[in-house]
Amino acid sequence: MIRLVRLKREGALGRGDLVATRRLGTCEVVSIASPHSLTVRALDNQTHYRISGIDFGTGARLREV
Secondary structure, three states: OOOEEEEOOOOOOOOOOEEEEOOOEEEEEEEEEEOOEEEEEEOOOOOEEEEEOOOOOOOOOOOOO
16 A cells, blocks of 8 residues: 655645655656546656555545646
């Protein structure tokens, strides 16, 4: 299981943000597919991973900026 432990910004997550994961280390957000799924790129090996099943809570929503 991959677990997000920290966000670069409070309250919003977008492309280019850095997230720390327990198994992949620090990753950059590449895209957000849904409020429960995102694609990240591991900074140490440049590999892309799809992380799904994330629970950001009932208030999570996808918004264009």
